[in-house]
Amino acid sequence: MLQLIGVNKVFNAGTVNEKVALTDINLDVKPGDFITIIGSNGAGKSTLFNMISGYFYSDSGNIILDGKDITLLPEHIRAKSIGRLFQDPMLGSAPGMTIEENLALAAGHGGWFSHISKKDKSLFREKLALLDMGLEDRMKQPVGLLSGGQRQALTLLMATMNPPKLLLLDEHTAALDPATADKVMEITKNVVEEENLTCMMITHNMGAALEFGNRTIMMDSGKIILDIEGETREKCTVDDLLNEFKQRAGESLDNDRMLLSK
Ligand SMILES: Nc1ncnc2c1ncn2[C@@H]1O[C@H](COP(=O)(O)OP(=O)(O)OP(=O)(O)O)[C@@H](O)[C@H]1O
Numbered sequence: 551m552l553q554l555i556g557v558n559k560v561f562n563a564g565t566v567n568e569k570v571a572l573t574d575i576n577l578d579v580k581p582g583d584f585i586t587i588i589g590s591n592g593a594g595k596s597t598l599f600n601m602i603s604g605y606f607y608s609d610s611g612n613i614i615l616d617g618k619d620i621t622l623l624p625e626h627i628r629a630k631s632i633g634r635l636f637q638d639p640m641l642g643s644a645p646g647m648t649i650e651e652n653l654a655l656a657a658g659h660g661g662w663f664s665h666i667s668k669k670d671k672s673l674f675r676e677k678l679a680l681l682d683m684g685l686e687d688r689m690k691q692p693v694g695l696l697s698g699g700q701r702q703a704l705t706l707l708m709a710t711m712n713p714p715k716l717l718l719l720d721e722h723t724a725a726l727d728p729a730t731a732d733k734v735m736e737i738t739k740n741v742v743e744e745e746n747l748t749c750m751m752i753t754h755n756m757g758a759a760l761e762f763g764n765r766t767i768m769m770d771s772g773k774i775i776l777d778i779e780g781e782t783r784e785k786c787t788v789d790d791l792l793n794e795f796k797q798r799a800g801e802s803l804d805n806d807r808m809l810l811s812k
């Protein structure tokens with residue numbers, strides 16, 4: 551459903567600040583895949599998402615979504631079929647607007663001051679209740695009052711209100727305390743399963759990378775150095791992943807957030 555064919559990205563090419571971010575990335579994401587992505591700092595994980603979402607254009611190569619070449623399609627057009635969450639819970643929702651206004655915008659049923667139908671309100675209430683964070687009773691409160699975890703859960707709900715073809719999660723639980731991160735991860739798993747979403751999730755948590763999803767990709771220095779699924783992945787432990795990284799990258803995995811999470 552998503553193909554990356556020979557995708558390359560170099561920042562500041564030809565200058566002293568030249569940085570090769572992605573080298574000849576080839577990836578075939580199948581419908582319903584839930585791919586977890588791990589790798590060292592600066593490996594190119596977020597850049598990969600920036601290429602897919604259209605935040606940056608690739609220097610060369612092609613990106614195909616559902617059979618359509620989207621390589622040169624602008625970000626706001628791709629956003630109709632690609633949902634994205636970031637590490638920062640402050641991104642993705644409007645703090646001055648209420649929970650129900652944010653959800654109405656996400657549903658495409660309204661903007662500032664527009665009427666929100668009773669039907670929509672009860673749908674929002676139902677979906678909020680599933681988060682199990684008490685947000686269904688706070689629909690008229692501004693989003694700015696929510697905690698980081700509540701806000702991230704709401705953003706996830708907004709990003710999947712109209713189920714996207716592809717959901718990109720860039721360390722979306724990394725800024726949360728461990729208990730809240732677990733909760734948001736549980737919600738993520740449920741949403742992905744219920745909506746049958748195709749999802750790619752960057753995480754610094756090696757345990758989570760193996761626990762969630764059906765396929766794991768490891769990146770280093772702009773390349774995909776490991777891509778496992780099925781039985782190979784089921785048998786894989788965190789230590790195996792670390793050893794694989796060392797063998798394939800020629801050095802130990804260096805990721806500050808990953809080390810902090812151990
Ligand atoms: N806008 C940019 N301008 C210049 N260089 C960039 C830009 N964005 C990313 N880079 C560089 O490209 C490389 C890949 O960065 P990227 O953010 O994709 O890494 P990452 O794997 O997401 O790392 P992290 O685990 O730290 O989030 C890094 O060397 C980074 O400094």
Ligand SMILES: [Mg+2]
Nearest residue numbers: 595596597720
């Ligand atoms: Mg990143």
